[in-house]
Amino acid sequence: MAERRLPVRLVIALSVAVVLAVFLLYTSFAGGATPSIRPSQLNDNIAQQVTLAGIVVGEVSGDSRAEGMHFFLKDFDGDTTVEVVYKGRVPDLFKVGRHVFLEGTMTGPGIVESDVVQGEFVGVEDSMVTKCPSKYAPVEDEAHPES
Amino acid sequence: MPGLGRAALALALVLLVYAMVVGSYAAWKGRRRLLESAQSALIAAAAATAVAAAVLFLALAFTDFSLRYVWEQTSRDLPLIYRVSSLWGGQEGSLLLWMLVLTITAAAAIALNRKLVTNVLPWATPIFAGIAAFFAIVLVFVSTPFATQAIPPDGLGLNPSLQNVYMAAHPPLLYLGYVGLTVPFVFAMAALVSRHVDERWIVATRRWTLFAWTSLGFGILLGAKWAYEEVGWGGWYAWDPVENAALMPWLVATAFLHSVMIQEKKNMLRVWNVILISLTFSLALFGTFLTRSGVLNSIHSFAESSIGSWFLGAIAVVTIGSALLIISRLPELRARAKLESMLSREAAFLYNNLFLVALALTVLWGVVWPLVSEAVRGVAVTVGAPYYDFFAIVFGLPIVLLMGIAPLIAWRRSSWRSLRRQVVAPVGVAIVVGVLLALGGAASSVPALVGYTFSAFVLSAIILEFARGTRARHSKGGSWPGAFTGLVARNRRRYGGYVVHASIMLLLIGAAGVGAFSSSKLVQLSPGEAVAVKGYTLTFQGIEQGHTQNATEVRARFAVSRDGNEAGTISAGRNRYFAEDQTSNEIGLRTDWLRGEDLFVIADRFDPDGTVFVQVIVNPLVNLIWLAGIIFVLGSLITLWPDAREQRRIAERLEALAAFRGGTGPLVEGSVAPTTR
Numbered sequence: 001m002a003e004r005r006l007p008v009r010l011v012i013a014l015s016v017a018v019v020l021a022v023f024l025l026y027t028s029f030a031g032g033a034t035p036s037i038r039p040s041q042l043n044d045n046i047a048q049q050v051t052l053a054g055i056v057v058g059e060v061s062g063d064s065r066a067e068g069m070h071f072f073l074k075d076f077d078g079d080t081t082v083e084v085v086y087k088g089r090v091p092d093l094f095k096v097g098r099h100v101f102l103e104g105t106m107t108g109p110g111i112v113e114s115d116v117v118q119g120e121f122v123g124v125e126d127s128m129v130t131k132c133p134s135k136y137a138p139v140e141d142e143a144h145p146e147s
Numbered sequence: 148m149p150g151l152g153r154a155a156l157a158l159a160l161v162l163l164v165y166a167m168v169v170g171s172y173a174a175w176k177g178r179r180r181l182l183e184s185a186q187s188a189l190i191a192a193a194a195a196t197a198v199a200a201a202v203l204f205l206a207l208a209f210t211d212f213s214l215r216y217v218w219e220q221t222s223r224d225l226p227l228i229y230r231v232s233s234l235w236g237g238q239e240g241s242l243l244l245w246m247l248v249l250t251i252t253a254a255a256a257i258a259l260n261r262k263l264v265t266n267v268l269p270w271a272t273p274i275f276a277g278i279a280a281f282f283a284i285v286l287v288f289v290s291t292p293f294a295t296q297a298i299p300p301d302g303l304g305l306n307p308s309l310q311n312v313y314m315a316a317h318p319p320l321l322y323l324g325y326v327g328l329t330v331p332f333v334f335a336m337a338a339l340v341s342r343h344v345d346e347r348w349i350v351a352t353r354r355w356t357l358f359a360w361t362s363l364g365f366g367i368l369l370g371a372k373w374a375y376e377e378v379g380w381g382g383w384y385a386w387d388p389v390e391n392a393a394l395m396p397w398l399v400a401t402a403f404l405h406s407v408m409i410q411e412k413k414n415m416l417r418v419w420n421v422i423l424i425s426l427t428f429s430l431a432l433f434g435t436f437l438t439r440s441g442v443l444n445s446i447h448s449f450a451e452s453s454i455g456s457w458f459l460g461a462i463a464v465v466t467i468g469s470a471l472l473i474i475s476r477l478p479e480l481r482a483r484a485k486l487e488s489m490l491s492r493e494a495a496f497l498y499n500n501l502f503l504v505a506l507a508l509t510v511l512w513g514v515v516w517p518l519v520s521e522a523v524r525g526v527a528v529t530v531g532a533p534y535y536d537f538f539a540i541v542f543g544l545p546i547v548l549l550m551g552i553a554p555l556i557a558w559r560r561s562s563w564r565s566l567r568r569q570v571v572a573p574v575g576v577a578i579v580v581g582v583l584l585a586l587g588g589a590a591s592s593v594p595a596l597v598g599y600t601f602s603a604f605v606l607s608a609i610i611l612e613f614a615r616g617t618r619a620r621h622s623k624g625g626s627w628p629g630a631f632t633g634l635v636a637r638n639r640r641r642y643g644g645y646v647v648h649a650s651i652m653l654l655l656i657g658a659a660g661v662g663a664f665s666s667s668k669l670v671q672l673s674p675g676e677a678v679a680v681k682g683y684t685l686t687f688q689g690i691e692q693g694h695t696q697n698a699t700e701v702r703a704r705f706a707v708s709r710d711g712n713e714a715g716t717i718s719a720g721r722n723r724y725f726a727e728d729q730t731s732n733e734i735g736l737r738t739d740w741l742r743g744e745d746l747f748v749i750a751d752r753f754d755p756d757g758t759v760f761v762q763v764i765v766n767p768l769v770n771l772i773w774l775a776g777i778i779f780v781l782g783s784l785i786t787l788w789p790d791a792r793e794q795r796r797i798a799e800r801l802e803a804l805a806a807f808r809g810g811t812g813p814l815v816e817g818s819v820a821p822t823t824r
Contacts, residue, residue: 011489015501022541036517036527051529065752065760089751092308092731
C-alpha cells in the first residue's frame with residue numbers, strides 16, 4: 001500500500017511547485033500593480049504612476065474633451081488637497097463631494113504648503129472611476145443632503 | 148408594523164438559540180424527542196423570519212418612510228418593482244433576506260431528509276440554527292431594518308444605475324447561491340461531528356449543491372449583463388473585488404461538485420471534500436463581508452460599516468472551527484481506496500480540482516493584496532486586470548483541456564494508447580479550426596486563437612460523446628430522436644454535465660471575441676455627420692427629449708446602416724433622476740443575433756451647440772456569453788431533474804451503507820449500483 005499512496009501526494013506536491021513557479025514568473029515579468037494613495041502621500045510618489053483616491057472639492061473648470069478638466073481632490077480624512085487635470089470620460093456620479101479614483105502622475109515639487117500639494121496631478125485619459133454606484137453602502141451626508 | 152417586524156426577529160432569535168442549544172444537547176445525548184423539538188423550533192424560526200420580511204416588504208411597497216430603511220432605499224416616484232427589490236438593496240434588508248432564505252432552506256433540507264438527519268446526522272439541526280442565529284443577532288442588535296424616524300417628505304431614492312431588472316434579480320440569486328451552499332457545508336460538518344463520514348451527506352445534498360451552484364453562476368452572469376448594459380463601458384466583467392467575491396465561492400464549489408463524484412464512486416478524496424466545502428462556505432461569508440463592509444477600495448463598496456467585525460468574527464469561527472473539526476476526524480476520514488493511476492478519470496478530476504482551487508486562491512490573493520500591502524508597507528497596492536487575466540489564462544486553459552479529455556479517460560486506469568485513439572478526432576477538428584481561424588485573420592490575438600482551438604477540441608469531444616451514446620442506443624432499436632432523448636434521460640448527470648461544459652465553451656468563445664476583437668471609436672458629431680466602425684455607419688440625426696415616471700431623458704438618435712444597407716435607428720443618451728439628483732448614462736444597443744454581434748453606443752456628452760460626443764463600439768460574439776448563461780441553466784436542470792431510477796439506486800445504496808453499522812467502512816466495489824453512468 002505504501003507505494004500506492006505516492007501518486008496523490010506527488011501530484012499535489014508537483015502542483016504546488018507549479019503554482020509557485022507560475023507566481024514567480026508572473027511577478028518577475030508582468031508586475032502590473034500600482035500603489036493606491038491619497039493626496040497627502042503624493043509627496044513620496046513624484047513622477048511615478050499611481051492611483052489617486054480622494055474627495056472632489058471645487059471648483060470644477062475646463063473641458064475634459066478639450067484642454068482638460070481641472071478640480072481639486074482632498075484626503076478622505078484630512079485637509080490636504082491637490083489640483084488635478086483630467087481628460088476623457090467623466091463618470092455619471094462625478095461631482096463635488098464625491099469619492100473618486102484616477103490613475104496618473106504627480107508633476108511639480110509635490111511639497112505640501114498650507115494643506116495644498118504644490119504642482120499638478122495629471123490624470124491618465126479615461127481612467128477616472130467614482131466609488132459606489134452601489135446601494136449597498138450607507139448613505140453619505142454630502143451626497144444626499146437631507147430633504 | 149415596525150414593532151411586529153422587530154418582535155418577529157426577536158422571536159426568531161430566541162427560537163434559533165433554543166434550536167441550537169437544545170439541538171446540540173439532544174444530538175450529543177441522542178435524545179430523539181428533544182431533537183425533534185429543536186427541528187420544530189428551526190421551522191418556526193423560518194416562519195417568524197418570513198413575518199419580519201413580509202413587514203419590510205409591505206413597508207417598501209407602500210413607501211412607509213417612518214422606517215429609516217425605506218427612506219434610505221426608495222422614493223415616492225420609484226417604480227414598484229425597484230421599491231420591492233430594495234428589500235435586498237441595502238445592508239439590513241440583504242441580511243434579512245439571507246436569514247430568510249437560510250432558515251427556509253434549513254427547514255426544507257431537514258424536512259426532506261428527516262430520517263437521515265434524525266438518525267445519522269443529528270448535528271445538522273444545531274449547526275443550521277447556529278449559523279442562522281448569527282444573522283438574527285446581527286439583525287436584532289447591530290443592524291436592524293426596523294429603525295423608525297419622523298416621517299420625511301420623500302425618500303432618498305435608488306441609485307439610477309441600479310434601476311435595472313438585471314440588478315433587481317442579481318443579488319437574490321447570489322444569496323440563493325451563498326445560502327444554498329450552507330446545506331452541504333452543514334451536512335458535512337454534521338457528518339464530521341457525528342463521525343458518520345461516509346458519502347451519505349454528499350448523496351443527500353447533491354441537488355442542493357447543484358441548485359446553489361447554478362443560482363450563483365447565473366447570478367454572476369446577470370451581474371455581468373447589468374455591468375454591460377448599465378455601467379456602459381462596453382465590458383462585462385472587470386475583476387472588481389465585488390465581482391470576484393461571488394466568483395471565488397463559485398470556483399471552489401465547481402471543484403467540490405466534481406470531487407464529490409469521486410467520493411461517491413470511489414470513496415476517495417474524503418478529506419479533500421470536507422476541506423473544499425468548508426472553503427466554499429468561508430468564501431461565501433467572505434463575499435458577503437466584502438460587499439457589505441466596504442473594507443476594500445472598490446467602486447462598489449466603500450463606507451465603514453457596523454457589521455464588518457461581526458462578519459470577520461464569523462468567518463474566523465467557521466474557518467478555524469471547521470479546520471479543527473477536520474483535523475480531529477482525520478483518522479476516520481482517511482480513505483481506504485487509493486488512486487490507481489495518474490492517467491484515469493479520478494486523476495483527471497483531481498487535476499481539474501487543483502487548477503480550479505489555484506485559480507480561486509490567486510483571485511483571493513489579488514483581492515486581499517491591497518489590504519496586505521497597506522498593513523505591511525503603509526500604501527495599498529492594487530493589482531489590476533492584467534494580474535487576473537494572466538492567471539485566468541494560465542489556470543483556465545488547462546481546465547478547458549481537461550473538460551475535453553477527462554470524459555474520454557476510463558475510470559481506474561487508462562492507457563496512453565486508448566487515450567490517443569479517443570482524442571484523435573477532436574484534436575483533428577481543433578487543428579482544422581485553428582488553421583482556418585488563423586488564415587481568417589484571428590491570429591492577431593494569440594490567446595483568443597488558443598482559446599478558440601481549445602474550445603473546438605472540447606466541443607467536438609462533447610458532440611462525439613453524444614453521437615457515440617446515441618448510436619449505441621439506436622443499435623438496440625428505436626428511432627434516432629428516441630435514442631437521443633433516452634440517452635440523456637437515462638444518464639442525466641453525465642449528459643447534463645456535458646451541456647454545462649458546452650455552455651462554458653460558449654462563454655469562452657464570447658469572452659475571447661469581446662476581449663480580442665472589439666473595435667471602438669470616439670468622435671464629436673454635429674447633426675448630419677456620420678461615423679463608421681467595422682461596417683456600421685451611424686449618422687447623427689438629432690437630439691430628442693422625453694421623460695419617465697422618475698426621470699427626464701435626453702437621447703441622441705442615429706440612423707444606422709450596415710454595409711450600405713439601412714438598419715433602422717439607435718438612440719443613446721442620459722437620464723436625469725429627480726429624487727436622487729443624479730444623471731445616468733443610457734447606452735444604445737443593437738443586437739445582431741445571427742452574428743452574435745452588438746453595436747454599442749455611448750452618448751458621452753451633449754454640448755449646448757448641439758454636438759454630441761459619442762463612442763461607438765462593435766462587440767463581436769458577445770451574445771454567446773448570455774446564451775451560455777441560458778444553456779448553463781438548462782444543463783444544470785438536466786442534472787437536477789428528479790429521476791425515479793436514481794432515487795431507487797440511492798435508497799438501495801443508503802440501506803447497504805446502513806447495514807455496515809455506522810457506515811464508515813468502504814463500499815465494496817460492485818455491491819451497490821453506482822449513481823453515475
